Amino acid sequence: MISTQTFAPVTPAIIDQLKHILGAENVSTAKADVDLHAKDQSQHEAHPAEVVIWPMSGQQTADVLKLANDHHIAVTPWGVGTGLEGNSIPLHGGILMSFERMNQIVEVHADDFQVTVQPGIGHKDLNEKLARYGLFFAPDPGANATVGGMLANNAAGIRTVKYGASKDNVLKMQVVLADGRLIHVGSRSVKQSAGYDLLHLFVGSEGTLGVITEATLKLVPVPQFMSAVLASFSTIASAVETVVAVRGSGLDPAALELVDGAHSKMLSSVDGVELGDQPVVFMEFHAAQEATLAAGLEIVQEICEEMGALWFKSTTDTAERKRLWHARHHSYEIMVRMHPDKQFFINDVAVPISAYPELIGYVEQIRDEHGVTCYMIGHAGDGNIHVEFPFANEAQHQKAMEMNGLIVQKALSLGGTCTGEHGVGIGKAKYLPAEHGEALDVMRDIKQLLDPNGILNPGKIFPESGH
Amino acid sequence: MISTQTFAPVTPAIIDQLKHILGAENVSTAKADVDLHAKDQSQHEAHPAEVVIWPMSGQQTADVLKLANDHHIAVTPWGVGTGLEGNSIPLHGGILMSFERMNQIVEVHADDFQVTVQPGIGHKDLNEKLARYGLFFAPDPGANATVGGMLANNAAGIRTVKYGASKDNVLKMQVVLADGRLIHVGSRSVKQSAGYDLLHLFVGSEGTLGVITEATLKLVPVPQFMSAVLASFSTIASAVETVVAVRGSGLDPAALELVDGAHSKMLSSVDGVELGDQPVVFMEFHAAQEATLAAGLEIVQEICEEMGALWFKSTTDTAERKRLWHARHHSYEIMVRMHPDKQFFINDVAVPISAYPELIGYVEQIRDEHGVTCYMIGHAGDGNIHVEFPFANEAQHQKAMEMNGLIVQKALSLGGTCTGEHGVGIGKAKYLPAEHGEALDVMRDIKQLLDPNGILNPGKIFPESGH
Numbered sequence: 001m002i003s004t005q006t007f008a009p010v011t012p013a014i015i016d017q018l019k020h021i022l023g024a025e026n027v028s029t030a031k032a033d034v035d036l037h038a039k040d041q042s043q044h045e046a047h048p049a050e051v052v053i054w055p056m057s058g059q060q061t062a063d064v065l066k067l068a069n070d071h072h073i074a075v076t077p078w079g080v081g082t083g084l085e086g087n088s089i090p091l092h093g094g095i096l097m098s099f100e101r102m103n104q105i106v107e108v109h110a111d112d113f114q115v116t117v118q119p120g121i122g123h124k125d126l127n128e129k130l131a132r133y134g135l136f137f138a139p140d141p142g143a144n145a146t147v148g149g150m151l152a153n154n155a156a157g158i159r160t161v162k163y164g165a166s167k168d169n170v171l172k173m174q175v176v177l178a179d180g181r182l183i184h185v186g187s188r189s190v191k192q193s194a195g196y197d198l199l200h201l202f203v204g205s206e207g208t209l210g211v212i213t214e215a216t217l218k219l220v221p222v223p224q225f226m227s228a229v230l231a232s233f234s235t236i237a238s239a240v241e242t243v244v245a246v247r248g249s250g251l252d253p254a255a256l257e258l259v260d261g262a263h264s265k266m267l268s269s270v271d272g273v274e275l276g277d278q279p280v281v282f283m284e285f286h287a288a289q290e291a292t293l294a295a296g297l298e299i300v301q302e303i304c305e306e307m308g309a310l311w312f313k314s315t316t317d318t319a320e321r322k323r324l325w326h327a328r329h330h331s332y333e334i335m336v337r338m339h340p341d342k343q344f345f346i347n348d349v350a351v352p353i354s355a356y357p358e359l360i361g362y363v364e365q366i367r368d369e370h371g372v373t374c375y376m377i378g379h380a381g382d383g384n385i386h387v388e389f390p391f392a393n394e395a396q397h398q399k400a401m402e403m404n405g406l407i408v409q410k411a412l413s414l415g416g417t418c419t420g421e422h423g424v425g426i427g428k429a430k431y432l433p434a435e436h437g438e439a440l441d442v443m444r445d446i447k448q449l450l451d452p453n454g455i456l457n458p459g460k461i462f463p464e465s466g467h
Numbered sequence: 468m469i470s471t472q473t474f475a476p477v478t479p480a481i482i483d484q485l486k487h488i489l490g491a492e493n494v495s496t497a498k499a500d501v502d503l504h505a506k507d508q509s510q511h512e513a514h515p516a517e518v519v520i521w522p523m524s525g526q527q528t529a530d531v532l533k534l535a536n537d538h539h540i541a542v543t544p545w546g547v548g549t550g551l552e553g554n555s556i557p558l559h560g561g562i563l564m565s566f567e568r569m570n571q572i573v574e575v576h577a578d579d580f581q582v583t584v585q586p587g588i589g590h591k592d593l594n595e596k597l598a599r600y601g602l603f604f605a606p607d608p609g610a611n612a613t614v615g616g617m618l619a620n621n622a623a624g625i626r627t628v629k630y631g632a633s634k635d636n637v638l639k640m641q642v643v644l645a646d647g648r649l650i651h652v653g654s655r656s657v658k659q660s661a662g663y664d665l666l667h668l669f670v671g672s673e674g675t676l677g678v679i680t681e682a683t684l685k686l687v688p689v690p691q692f693m694s695a696v697l698a699s700f701s702t703i704a705s706a707v708e709t710v711v712a713v714r715g716s717g718l719d720p721a722a723l724e725l726v727d728g729a730h731s732k733m734l735s736s737v738d739g740v741e742l743g744d745q746p747v748v749f750m751e752f753h754a755a756q757e758a759t760l761a762a763g764l765e766i767v768q769e770i771c772e773e774m775g776a777l778w779f780k781s782t783t784d785t786a787e788r789k790r791l792w793h794a795r796h797h798s799y800e801i802m803v804r805m806h807p808d809k810q811f812f813i814n815d816v817a818v819p820i821s822a823y824p825e826l827i828g829y830v831e832q833i834r835d836e837h838g839v840t841c842y843m844i845g846h847a848g849d850g851n852i853h854v855e856f857p858f859a860n861e862a863q864h865q866k867a868m869e870m871n872g873l874i875v876q877k878a879l880s881l882g883g884t885c886t887g888e889h890g891v892g893i894g895k896a897k898y899l900p901a902e903h904g905e906a907l908d909v910m911r912d913i914k915q916l917l918d919p920n921g922i923l924n925p926g927k928i929f930p931e932s933g934h
Contacts, residue, residue: 111711111821134715154660165658168635183906189817189878191632191849191887193621193671194895194902195928196910200667204660221717244578248601250688250755288717289763295756350656354578382658411656420658428661435661439650442917443663449916450909461662 005454007074007092010050014071018053018095021063026054026101037078037096041143043345043397044086044426049076049096056101058174058182058213065211066180068095068455076457077207079120079149082141084346085425087153087206091459097211099148105129106214113219114171114188119148119212135219138163141421142332148212154204156421161247161381162254162286163220165421167203174214175202178451188216201446206423207457209450223254223286227293228321229314231304232280236260236364239279240357242307243380246283247353249303251296255284256381257328260360263375270334273327278310281380282328290316331377335388342390345400349411350384350420362410363387372399384420409434429463472921474541474559477517481538485520485562488530493521493568504545504563508610510812510864511553511893516543516563523568525641525649525680532678533647535562535922543924544674546587546616549608551813552892554620554673558926564678566615572596573681581638581655583683586615602686605630608888609799615679621671623888628714628848629721629753630687632888634670641681642669645918655683668913673890674924676917690721690753694760695788696781698771699747703727703831706746707824709774710847713750714820716770718763722751723848724795727827730842737801740794745777748847749795757783798844802855809857812867816878817851817887829877830854839866851887876901896930 018027028034029051039046055061068075074094081088090096099120106116110133117126122144127136137147141155149155151173156165163169172186186192186199202210233239236258243256258281259267265277283300287293297314304312315321327334336344351359360376363385367374378385387407389400408418408431418424418431432440444462447454485494495501496518506513522528535542541561548555557563566587573583577600584593589611594603604614608622616622618640623632630636639653653659653666669677700706703725710723725748726734732744750767754760764781771779782788794801802811818826827843830852834841845852854874856867875885875898885891885898899907911929914921 109819109821112819113714114819154664156658156660160658165660167664177909181905183909184904185906187884187902188819188882189850189884189887190819191623191627191817191846191851192884193623193632193888193890194884194886195671195891195899195907196676196913197621197634197667197671198906198909200664204662204664209663221715223717247580248688250690250753252755286717287759288719289759289766291762292754292756292759295758299756350658352576352579352581352655352657354576379658383656384658415655417654417656417659417661419660420656421660423660424662432662435654437651438648439652439665440662442644442650442665445916446663446913449912 005458007094008072017067022053022060028052040081040083040088042084042086047089047091049090050093052096054098054101061213062176062180062182065176069179072453074458075455077211079146082143082145084422085427087423087425114216116216117147120146122146134222136222137217138220139166139169151203151212152207153423158255161256169218170215172216173212175210176213177210178456206460208461225287225290225293227285227316228324229283229300230324231309231312232276232278234278236279236360237357238307239281242281245303253283254286257282258378258380260376263377267327267334339390342392345389347387347404347407348419348422349407351411351414351416353383355414356383366406424461472925474561475539484534489520489527495519507548507550507555509551509553514556514558516557517560519563521565521568528680529643529647529649532643536646539920541925542922544678546613549610549612551889552894554890554892580686581683584614586679587613589613601689603689604684605687606633606636618670618679619674620890625722628723636685637682639683640679642677643680644677645923673927675928692754692757692760694752694783695791696750696767697791698776698779699743699745701745703746703827704824705774706748709748712770720750721753724749725845725847727843730844734794734801806857809859812856814854814871815886815889816874818878818881818883820850822881823850833873891928
């Protein structure tokens, strides 16, 4: 999947120009810095950049891009490297543009429920600073991803079922184009119908159309009251029917998660986790009033009992809620602990929720046919599933990749997508023709229009010709 | 604002080819048909097309566009003509492409809370048909606009504060490009991060980038319980502070509307409407449980009393709720009835909500300075205001347009937009350079990329050179 494109090398003269733009302290060719920015959290191979730089402003970013574009040097933007599809690996070397030092809040617009930030701020760090305003930025992909990375990849996570993905929580951005033009897209007005929606063209474009250097985000009030519900079912089908019924109830869950029986069993092998060995649905509800939660829990319990729940636990107590959700929030660490000496490949597909049982059934079927160990954990309320494959050698890795291909094909045949929230990066590029058909040509044309020299994050999103 | 572009005429040979593609019954040059599709509900002048056609499928639409593109004939898509900025007026003649006969539900995906429709279905007609599923399509611009027109213009309306605008309620579309390519954009999966967001590039592009021939919409469960609140305040500032406080409470209102004192007084001159002559805030809340509504109303009442409400009315009774909201829902008709022999220009701007009091104060100030009659009615929860200007002659119309320009400039200076929900059409094109700066060049480049002959809805969105 390596691009056939060639780029100019980063010469000493270019390094000098970079130091002139950024200051010597924000330019490094040290091996330690290059290695630290060569790989994300995926299983994709590391690739070193030729130089790592840390812009301190939109204008510096613009100046660097103009230089790189004039000289045909590859540029890969970097948040904090928590991507899961190699989205920020500098496949073609060149300049690794890290936003780790542009990590400030620019302005809190508390009355507007908005905040303007630099792209390198971690969303958890942001939310800590916003706590005193009683507001938070809702998308939560788990890791402390940067806001810039979340927007570039349209990250989502557990709370998306209520609050939407990253794309639903951004209003305005400053973006630098490949040729160094610095533009603003979107508006701080929550309503806007003034021309083409360039904002959402750049969101999710994984740094291949432009580089995000500032963003104004939508915030939501921190909920006054929260409840948690866990329920277990003897079949995945009844668990998913419960998910559909809860969504249809109008109760507006803030999280609606599913783990399969294998995952429950694996999690339950850890002290203090008591999930049993059957599928478990995790739910969370947010409300401005305590009465809402109480009434909601009654309805949820009725639904779960109708669907034949094996057991049902609920709470409005904060400590107990955190205890109930602990296994879900720490499932990845628990899995890693239970599989010493293994790496993990994490699949990511999403389908319309009515197709969720069929997708899950298919994964169970091919898992048994191929005799592999894997675990299912999903944002069920969104029809999104991750199948997690531990592997210890290349043969097991290849088997996981083969199953990933089958699961993607199945998801597409069910009207779904090859990636619900991890983005395309390196790993999903080959599936885009099947998902988008001729629309992929339009995406390519737009890439060619906005980045004619192909310098921005090359090797991502588009399958190379011949593949 | 007429484009300097020239297009080829619709010759008898072209008419024959259109009849061959569409059938003679779906092609008309009759004056009655042409006149019926020459003007929307705005104050913009009528322009006749040369021929009106009614495609019956996406493929017919594609065949017509290929023909028109090959011959450089202008094509203007048409829903039902409820636009308020001349968005669907065939400024350059050519082909008026009406979707009135593609008005069917293609498929209800009840378990997915989705419906796939043809573009010509009215949203009210759609919701009548969806009622038996307990689901509805939330955006409601007032008039029975078609879904295709709503998506093309990113229409919004009263319920946007809770459910979002049209762009937030669509998942997938079939779109025909200017050259006749028929593509699919988006996915029925509610989560998707697979490449560029072409869906939102076409939504709100007012038929200038492509023509929507099918759409899959997000639906929401019909709320089990609804409440209404009306409260009046002695100043617009305290009314707006109430709006901000209600949004900040986490109560998630389904409507949060404001009318100014002049509007309240005008509405109250009608029998049965008792709003007084001070600003009034209208609210609606939706919930799955009765207890939620009751608890919410207590909080709302506390907020309104703290803000010094002159009076406060609330109800959870359906008939009483409709009675309380009657004046708001019928405000346009009441205004028309109170101003016989007048036409109306309806302004539309939106700002971050913290700037709403300043915007409203500015409108009051220039209203008094210019000595004109106008009424303010706004989707306050979204920071969106409409200033309604009755006019009886060209001098009054010009005065309204002058004030519109001042209000737009003020909105932009406050970080807002020249159009919150009516779109650009003809009337707002001249404000886009001020709103978007260099980003407008990118929009132009994308227009040129996707419609190199400029046949799609010419004369809209972009200010003509020299203006």
